[in-house]
Amino acid sequence: MLSALRREDEGGRIPETWRLSTDGRELLFDAFARFALGLVLLFALFPIWMMVMNSFKSRSQVMTENPTLIPTEFHVSNYFEMWQRFPLLDYFLNSLIIASVTTVVTILIASLAAYAFSRYDFPGKGKLELSILGTQMIPGVLILLPMYLLFINIQMQIGIPMKDTYHGLIFLYSTFTIPFAIWMLRGYFDTIPKALGEAARIDGCTRLGALFRVVMPLAAPGIAATSMFVFLLAFNEVLFASVLGSDTVTPFAIGIQEFQTQTQTYWGQMMAASTVATIPLLFLFVLFQKPIVSGLTSGSVKH
Amino acid sequence: MLERAKSGFTRAIPNWVQVRIPRLGDDTRFAYKLLLPAFLMMGIIHFLPIIWGFYISFVQLDASYVSNWWNAPIVGFENYAKIFNPNTIVGAEFWTSLRQTLIFTVGSVIGIYTLGLGTALLLNRDFRGKLAARTLVLVPWIAPAVVTVLTWQMMFRTDTGMINHILRSVGLIDGSFFWLIGPRSIFAITAVWTWQNFPWAAIMLYAGLQSIPEHLYEAAETDGAGRWGKFRYITMPQLKPVSVVIVLLMVVWTLINFTVPYVLLGASPSDSGKVLMLFIYNYAFSNWSFGLGAAMSTVLFIVAMILAYIYYTRVIGGEFEGGAI
Numbered sequence: 001m002l003s004a005l006r007r008e009d010e011g012g013r014i015p016e017t018w019r020l021s022t023d024g025r026e027l028l029f030d031a032f033a034r035f036a037l038g039l040v041l042l043f044a045l046f047p048i049w050m051m052v053m054n055s056f057k058s059r060s061q062v063m064t065e066n067p068t069l070i071p072t073e074f075h076v077s078n079y080f081e082m083w084q085r086f087p088l089l090d091y092f093l094n095s096l097i098i099a100s101v102t103t104v105v106t107i108l109i110a111s112l113a114a115y116a117f118s119r120y121d122f123p124g125k126g127k128l129e130l131s132i133l134g135t136q137m138i139p140g141v142l143i144l145l146p147m148y149l150l151f152i153n154i155q156m157q158i159g160i161p162m163k164d165t166y167h168g169l170i171f172l173y174s175t176f177t178i179p180f181a182i183w184m185l186r187g188y189f190d191t192i193p194k195a196l197g198e199a200a201r202i203d204g205c206t207r208l209g210a211l212f213r214v215v216m217p218l219a220a221p222g223i224a225a226t227s228m229f230v231f232l233l234a235f236n237e238v239l240f241a242s243v244l245g246s247d248t249v250t251p252f253a254i255g256i257q258e259f260q261t262q263t264q265t266y267w268g269q270m271m272a273a274s275t276v277a278t279i280p281l282l283f284l285f286v287l288f289q290k291p292i293v294s295g296l297t298s299g300s301v302k303h
Numbered sequence: 304m305l306e307r308a309k310s311g312f313t314r315a316i317p318n319w320v321q322v323r324i325p326r327l328g329d330d331t332r333f334a335y336k337l338l339l340p341a342f343l344m345m346g347i348i349h350f351l352p353i354i355w356g357f358y359i360s361f362v363q364l365d366a367s368y369v370s371n372w373w374n375a376p377i378v379g380f381e382n383y384a385k386i387f388n389p390n391t392i393v394g395a396e397f398w399t400s401l402r403q404t405l406i407f408t409v410g411s412v413i414g415i416y417t418l419g420l421g422t423a424l425l426l427n428r429d430f431r432g433k434l435a436a437r438t439l440v441l442v443p444w445i446a447p448a449v450v451t452v453l454t455w456q457m458m459f460r461t462d463t464g465m466i467n468h469i470l471r472s473v474g475l476i477d478g479s480f481f482w483l484i485g486p487r488s489i490f491a492i493t494a495v496w497t498w499q500n501f502p503w504a505a506i507m508l509y510a511g512l513q514s515i516p517e518h519l520y521e522a523a524e525t526d527g528a529g530r531w532g533k534f535r536y537i538t539m540p541q542l543k544p545v546s547v548v549i550v551l552l553m554v555v556w557t558l559i560n561f562t563v564p565y566v567l568l569g570a571s572p573s574d575s576g577k578v579l580m581l582f583i584y585n586y587a588f589s590n591w592s593f594g595l596g597a598a599m600s601t602v603l604f605i606v607a608m609i610l611a612y613i614y615y616t617r618v619i620g621g622e623f624e625g626g627a628i
Contacts, residue, residue, distance in 0.1 A: 005445055013304070017395070028531075030428075030430075033425055033428060033540075034430065034434075036425055037422075037425040037426070037436060040418070040421070040422050040425065040440065041436065041439055041440065042621075043498070044439065044440055044442055044443050044498070044502065045439060045442060047443070047451055047454045047455055047458065047498070048442060048443075048446060048451070048454075050454055050457070050458055050465060051448070051450065051451070051454040054454075054457065060557065062457075062463070063463050064463060064549075065462055065463055065468070066468060067463060067464070067465050067468050071417075082401065088419060109340045109341050110341060112337040112338070112340060112341065113337055113338045113340075113341035113342075115337055116333075116334040116338050118333065118339035119334075120330050120334035121331075122330075122331040122334045122335065123331070128338065128342070131345075131350075131501045132497070132570065133611070134608070134611060135345060135349045136552075136555075136561070136612070137555050137607040137608060137611040138349060138353065138604060138607070139559040139580060139583075139600055139606075139607060140559060140561055140580070141351065141561070141580060141587065141596065141600045141603075142350045142352070142356045142417045142600035142601065142603070142604050143348065143353070143356070143357055144584075144587075145352075145356035145359060145587055145593050145596055145597050146352035146356050146359065146599065147348070147352055148350070148351075149355070149359075149372050149593075150355075153372070171348070173347060174344065175345055175347070175348035175349065176348070178341050178345060179342060181344065192597075198362035204589065207333055232445070235447055236447050236448045236449055236562065237563045238449060238561065238565060238566065239562070239565070239584070242565075243588060252449075253447075253449040256449060256453065257453075257566070258449065267457050267495075270443055270453060270457075271454065271457070272619070274447075274450035274451075274453060274454060277447055277450055278446050278447060278450055278451075281445065281446065281447060282442065282445060283439075285441070285442075286438060287444045289438055289441075293437070293506060293510075294439075294469045295525045296503070296506055296507070296510075297506060297507055299508075
């Protein structure tokens with residue numbers, strides 16, 4: 001309506017000259033912006049592309065001075081041969097077990113704490129929140145040294161093996177991820193109206209019941225996003241795993257480096273294994289990307 | 304019920320002891336109970352080891368004391384004196400490492416922030432496939448770090464790597480550069496770390512951009528501000544709070560990052576790539592001098608804590624309350 005009026009009003013007059021020129025500049029700027037964004041995306045995705053493409057290359061295609069962006073000939077043999085060099089499948093399973101259990105433990109414990117931070121006021125709340133944030137600033141090596149001593153000494157004095165065990169790593173990783181998960185979950189819980197939990201209590205739910213039956217189901221996308229991050233953190237961990245997680249529990253993140261031997265590196269197979277590890281995660285990310293992005297950006301400044 | 308429990312408790316204590324039992328509400332006690340498991344675990348894995356690590360930094364703990372660490376001789380500040388004295392072997396390496404860490408951190412944070420800001424501005428426009436672009440930009444941050452760093456290692460190879468190949472074909476270099484050995488290794492880890500983290504900065508800044516009220520831009524337009532004027536006087540000031548968060552967190556996370564240098568350069572890199580985390584790791588576990596390792600870790604921790612404190616007081620403490628996000 002308004003625009004129609006304006007067009008009529010303009011009639012035959014010619015403000016067109018300046019309008020054209022601004023439009024032209026706008027168009028040019030737009031083209032430039034698209035091009036720049038294309039460059040950024042190229043930079044972001046190039047390594048992933050190279051990873052996938054190299055997984056289809058034969059050895060001679062990888063070891064050439066003129067590497068190609070697309071294999072001149074697609075080979076799938078890497079995907080079959082990679083399992084035979086060393087127990088890669090075991091490494092995958094180890095990581096899967098460690099990361100999954102870590103995720104479950106973390107989400108359980110962290111949602112309790114996140115619920116407390118989100119719903120209740122209590123003395124010392126600010127200080128406890130600060131200490132949670134503080135844990136993210138601790139250099140891993142500072143913890144690693146005493147942890148090494150603790151694990152060795154538990155083993156020697158009490159007799160419970162801790163080093164190179166699933167439960168040892170799970171215990172470590174859960175604790176590393178809990179602060180982060182509390183922070184993230186709290187942001188999601190904050191978005192759920194308090195009234196819902198209160199209504200559940202009036203209907204005879206216990207306080208814990210209100211959390212598990214009302215708040216957590218409503219925060220399910222957020223919990224899924226947090227779970228993915230926790231899983232990813234546990235899956236990626238290298239520092240502690242390299243010292244405390246060898247032998248029968250070697251996780252994928254450490255094991256994959258065995259493609260590098262003293263004499264040569266099996267790049268094709270390594271990239272095939274990398275592709276297998278990456279694709280499911282990217283798929284999950286696309287699935288949960290909305291809560292992931294909102295979780296990333298909320299709670300970081302404001303609370 | 305609560306009353307009874309309290310009186311029962313006080314009765315057990317002789318009258319002359321003045322006990323003050325804080326009167327905690329039902330909800331408060333419930334909140335503490337909810338927090339208990341998390342803080343118990345964090346106590347064992349975070350707070351206790353810090354104190355323990357602090358203690359280790361004052362003793363001479365080598366391989367022979369691993370199973371009876373409490374017998375290790377206390378040497379006071381000797382470990383600290385050694386690492387800060389550039390005339391000892393470890394001291395000289397520590398200072399080099401400190402310098403390289405600083406270069407790595409400053410370079411990465413500048414790269415991550417500028418690239419992140421550019422990406423956020425580009426994403427904050429109307430175009431088709433915006434959601435797809437936002438998703439794809441985040442991929443470096445989501446993909447498992449170990450495998451992406453290994454991929455970079457493959458691309459950084461000297462004779463057969465993609466990066467040298469590209470540089471050769473556009474005529475920027477002649478022959479082949481060593482990226483992972485020698486003085487360029489610092490550049491390699493900076494590039495990979497920047498690649499991995501700029502998406503995070505971009506998404507944070509993008510959220511910040513989205514929350515800038517439209518009327519500010521309209522007002523600026525009425526005042527005759529152009530594209531640059533709007534960016535300079537509206538966008539940047541509005542993004543300041545989230546920028547402070549990004550820079551501070553990124554500085555700390557870069558300081559304490561281990562995966563990128565370790566996977567890209569291996570456990571014993573050239574001096575150029577020997578950042579503190581890697582150096583400490585090597586020193587503690589290859590030379591088995593936990594005391595020196597702990598002293599260096601403590602220094603790193605204190606630096607991180609000072610930065611974290613600034614972060615807390617300036618950002619959370621209220622200066623930027625109600626900021627961009």
